[in-house]
Amino acid sequence: xxxxxxxxxxxxxxxxxxxxxxxxxxxxxxxxxxxxxxxxxxxxxxxxxxxxxxxxxxxxxxxxxxxxxxxxxxxxxxxxxxxxxxxxxxxxxxxxxxxxxxxxxxxxxxxxxxxxxxxxxxxxxxxxxxxxxxxxxxxxxxxxxxxxxxxxxxxxxxxxxxxxxxxxxxxxxxxxxxxxxxxxxxxxxxxxxxxxxxxxxxxxxxxxxxxxxxxxxxxxxxxxxxxxxxxxxxxxxxxxxxxxxxxxxxxxxxxxxxxxxxxxxxxxxxxxxxxxxxxxxxxxxxxxxxxxxxxxxxxxxxxxxxxxxxxxxxxxxxxxxxxxxxxxxxxxxxxxxxxxxxxxxxxxxxxxxxxxxxxxxxxxxxxxxxxxxxxxxxxxxxxxxxxxxxxxxxxxxxxxxxxxxxxxxxxxxxxxxxxxxxxxxxxxxxxxxxxxxxxxxxxxxxxxxxxxxxxxxxxxxxxxxxxxxxxxxxxxxxxxxxxxxxxxxxxxxxxxxxxxxxxxxxxxxxxxxxxxxxxxxxxxxxxxxxxxxxxxxxxxxxxxxxxxxxxxxxxxxxxxxxxxxxxxxxxxxxxxxxxxxxxxxxxxxxxxxxxxxxxxxxxxxxxxxxxxxxxxxxxxxxxxxxxxxxxxxxxxxxxxxxxxxxxxxxxxxxxxxxxxxxxxxxxxxxxxxxxxxxxxxxxxxxxxxxxxxxxxxxxxxxxxxxxxxxxxxxxxxxxxxxxxxxxxxxxxxxxxxxxxxxxxxxxxxxxxxxxxxxxxxxxxxxxxxxxxxxxxxxxxxxxxxxxxxxxxxxxxxxxxxxxxxxxxxxxxxx
Ligand code: GLC
Numbered sequence: 001x002x003x004x005x006x007x008x009x010x011x012x013x014x015x016x017x018x019x020x021x022x023x024x025x026x027x028x029x030x031x032x033x034x035x036x037x038x039x040x041x042x043x044x045x046x047x048x049x050x051x052x053x054x055x056x057x058x059x060x061x062x063x064x065x066x067x068x069x070x071x072x073x074x075x076x077x078x079x080x081x082x083x084x085x086x087x088x089x090x091x092x093x094x095x096x097x098x099x100x101x102x103x104x105x106x107x108x109x110x111x112x113x114x115x116x117x118x119x120x121x122x123x124x125x126x127x128x129x130x131x132x133x134x135x136x137x138x139x140x141x142x143x144x145x146x147x148x149x150x151x152x153x154x155x156x157x158x159x160x161x162x163x164x165x166x167x168x169x170x171x172x173x174x175x176x177x178x179x180x181x182x183x184x185x186x187x188x189x190x191x192x193x194x195x196x197x198x199x200x201x202x203x204x205x206x207x208x209x210x211x212x213x214x215x216x217x218x219x220x221x222x223x224x225x226x227x228x229x230x231x232x233x234x235x236x237x238x239x240x241x242x243x244x245x246x247x248x249x250x251x252x253x254x255x256x257x258x259x260x261x262x263x264x265x266x267x268x269x270x271x272x273x274x275x276x277x278x279x280x281x282x283x284x285x286x287x288x289x290x291x292x293x294x295x296x297x298x299x300x301x302x303x304x305x306x307x308x309x310x311x312x313x314x315x316x317x318x319x320x321x322x323x324x325x326x327x328x329x330x331x332x333x334x335x336x337x338x339x340x341x342x343x344x345x346x347x348x349x350x351x352x353x354x355x356x357x358x359x360x361x362x363x364x365x366x367x368x369x370x371x372x373x374x375x376x377x378x379x380x381x382x383x384x385x386x387x388x389x390x391x392x393x394x395x396x397x398x399x400x401x402x403x404x405x406x407x408x409x410x411x412x413x414x415x416x417x418x419x420x421x422x423x424x425x426x427x428x429x430x431x432x433x434x435x436x437x438x439x440x441x442x443x444x445x446x447x448x449x450x451x452x453x454x455x456x457x458x459x460x461x462x463x464x465x466x467x468x469x470x471x472x473x474x475x476x477x478x479x480x481x482x483x484x485x486x487x488x489x490x491x492x493x494x495x496x497x498x499x500x501x502x503x504x505x506x507x508x509x510x511x512x513x514x515x516x517x518x519x520x521x522x523x524x525x526x527x528x529x530x531x532x533x534x535x536x537x538x539x540x541x542x543x544x545x546x547x548x549x550x551x552x553x554x555x556x557x558x559x560x561x562x563x564x565x566x567x568x569x570x571x572x573x574x575x576x577x578x579x580x581x582x583x584x585x586x587x588x589x590x591x592x593x594x595x596x597x598x599x600x601x602x603x604x605x606x607x608x609x610x611x612x613x614x615x616x617x618x619x620x621x622x623x624x625x626x627x628x629x630x631x632x633x634x635x636x637x638x639x640x641x642x643x644x645x646x647x648x649x650x651x652x653x654x655x656x657x658x659x660x661x662x663x664x665x666x667x668x669x670x671x672x673x674x675x676x677x678x679x680x681x682x683x684x685x686x687x688x689x690x691x692x693x694x695x696x697x698x699x700x701x702x703x704x705x706x707x708x709x710x711x712x713x714x715x716x717x718x719x720x721x722x723x724x725x726x727x728x729x730x731x732x733x734x735x736x737x738x739x740x741x742x743x744x745x746x747x748x749x750x751x752x753x754x755x756x757x758x759x760x761x762x763x764x765x766x767x768x769x770x771x772x773x774x775x776x777x778x779x780x781x782x783x784x785x786x787x788x789x790x791x792x793x794x795x796x797x798x799x800x801x802x803x804x805x806x807x808x809x810x811x812x813x814x
Contacts, residue, residue, distance in 0.1 A: 033106035037169035048223035063135035067316035069118030073625025111145035127792040129217035141228035154599035208288030231261035308348035318416035324423030325380040431649035460788035471633035490787035520634035536575035541639035581623035640665035645690035654786035660776035677782035686758035704744035
């Protein structure tokens with residue numbers, strides 16, 4: 001810790017000079033950012049080394065969280081906060097004429113994830129370190145993150161997200177810890193001393209090089225590791241012959257084909273991608289990750305037979321499910337264990353979280369692709385399938401249908417969720433309703449067979465990033481009112497309820513929201529040149545664009561409200577600003593048309609002076625962690641309107657709640673538990689229940705066309721999409737119109753009337769300022785349950801059996 005400003009100043013200037021050869025006056029904001037980041041790294045370097053040493057020497061159980069996505073966002077601000085120096089350094093920097101926020105904005109967002117699943121993994125890392133748990137992340141160091149979204153002429157355009165362009169300040173390349181991963185080739189076996197020995201010939205060998213990123217706990221000296229793997233050519237493997245013969249293109253092609261494995265994150269979170277490269281990425285991740293874990297384990301522990309006692313591997317959805325056959329392969333082919341020994345260890349080591357029931361997201365891989373790309377892995381899966389099916393046969397003799405529905409390999413596909421269930425000791429869903437749907441519906445046969453494996457772990461978010469850092473004024477008010485205990489025990493936020501009738505407190509809350517909204521409005525004005533009314537309701541719908549999330553329902557209501565306002569400019573309503581943000585998968589045509597609809601509405605409404613600014617519509621480009629940190633503190637209304645049963649949990653809903661926004665939502669995902677916490681008076685619930693939705697599905701859906709025929713209001717509204725009244729070619733939104741009237745798979749029309757009514761209720765509630773402030777308070781006070789600290793404690797106790805490890809007070813190298 002620097003004793004005073006002088007010491008800090010000297011260190012900072014020294015850093016600028018040695019890194020960039022510049023004085024303070026000459027240094028650019030980026031130079032200053034990198035200098036400060038290096039100071040943070042030095043600050044924690046000792047604690048990082050000590051944490052690792054401690055874990056190795058004490059031999060406590062280690063947990064590795066395998067995920068194809070880690071949406072970590074920016075790290076400087078969060079790291080300063082967790083170290084506990086943010087406000088002091090901010091002040092000292094200001095004395096040097098430097099705005100810390102500006103430096104933070106210099107950092108590129110590490111967008112190594114699509115949405116909720118990847119951001120959950122990032123929140124989990126923060127909670128693991130803050131709870132002093134020996135848990136680490138394992139992922140891929142994609143050179144390009146999720147695409148950068150631009151809106152051009154109202155359409156989404158995708159640009160590469162070159163987040164590593166200027167390097168990453170937090171990673172450390174550990175070349176000496178690289179491992180080799182093999183693809184393709186042929187596998188043959190021979191018997192040696194009564195044992196089968198497998199040989200893998202003519203494989204393509206890829207070098208997996210780890211880059212470690214420190215994960216700093218909240219003021220506790222724990223520094224865990226997020227290890228991201230990068231694909232490189234094995235030196236001697238480089239096509240030297242081609243190169244020497246002058247065939248440079250061929251040589252480079254080879255290099256590129258290897259490096260492409262960690263080149264780009266698939267910008268798709270819902271559709272099955274039949275691409276070999278994706279399968280390669282999945283195997284690359286699990287093989288590199290497991291090899292390094294086994295190597296480290298063997299260095300310190302005696303017998304590999306104790307592996308499951310000392311290690312838990314968590315697979316975040318099915319993308320890393322090949323950890324199951326890969327661990328079997330390592331234990332048998334490299335460690336010489338028998339099939340049964342390896343199987344005992346594997347199924348007691350791996351735990352699996354399911355994140356969605358959308359059928360198109362349940363991964364399956366064609367047998368022929370897997371067989372040729374991963375011959376040994378496929379052999380193991382085949383054997384697992386054989387043993388599992390014969391096991392099933394002895395339980396359910398003759399029940400072919402059931403067995404076929406549970407087989408790992410069926411219809412020439414490898415079913416990854418089945419593999420994950422069979423090879424794990426724990427399977428959890430991410431909210432109560434989601435887990436129940438898994439048990440009773442999507443995985444009911446598995447639940448019948450393995451009831452003891454299934455459990456629920458409702459998601460959470462880190463309150464440190466999403467409240468303490470994102471909303472400093474609110475955090476200060478809370479701390480001043482109830483002490484800082486809530487930072488360590490977020491459930492303590494409930495003591496805020498004692499201020500429910502305290503006019504001064506409610507007033508203060510109101511002021512903070514107002515300031516956050518003004519700041520946001522200024523940012524919008526600077527970036528887009530659009531003026532929004534800070535006293536209007538900020539009604540926010542931010543998340544991936546997907547039909548089941550029903551941005552279309554929101555857009556239809558906006559269109560209807562606008563039409564009514566045109567007909568009656570004196571319509572009584574609180575002015576509203578509708579804020580959208582989110583990316584659509586590049587190949588998801590319908591979702592992209594929804595963006596175009598929203599931007600079209602924005603263009604019409606924002607430029608119509610006859611409605612006297614009562615409505616504004618924004619579609620903010622390039623939704624990211626950093627943008628989210630600005631939006632949540634400024635939101636009044638949180639749109640959580642997915643078709644009931646479809647959103648496994650949602651985590652945006654929790655971030656809004658924690659920042660005092662009121663949810664308008666369906667009884668879906670974690671909305672149900674938010675409702676349970678805050679009660680009927682502090683949330684606006686509407687629409688079909690999951691049961692009703694599922695009943696419709698079972699009976700072949702409903703007939704939207706009949707509904708439209710019998711409902712003049714709906715008919716008129718839908719006509720506006722296709723009758724030329726919007727300033728786009730007449731057929732532009734035909735696809736949206738058709739999807740609604742022909743099948744309406746996500747019940748937009750069926751829920752529409754209830755949604756409009758719920759929105760009118762919001763309007764009424766907002767008019768009563770004191771009532772609204774109480775609702776905000778109730779949401780904040782009940783949000784403690786949704787801290788990922790609670791979630792991670794439940795994983796640690798209920799699944800991993802991992803205990804906290806206290807490192808000691810060493811977070812001060814200077
Ligand atoms: C997926 C689900 C979402 C959930 C998230 C984290 O993105 O669609 O509902 O919140 O995973 O579990």
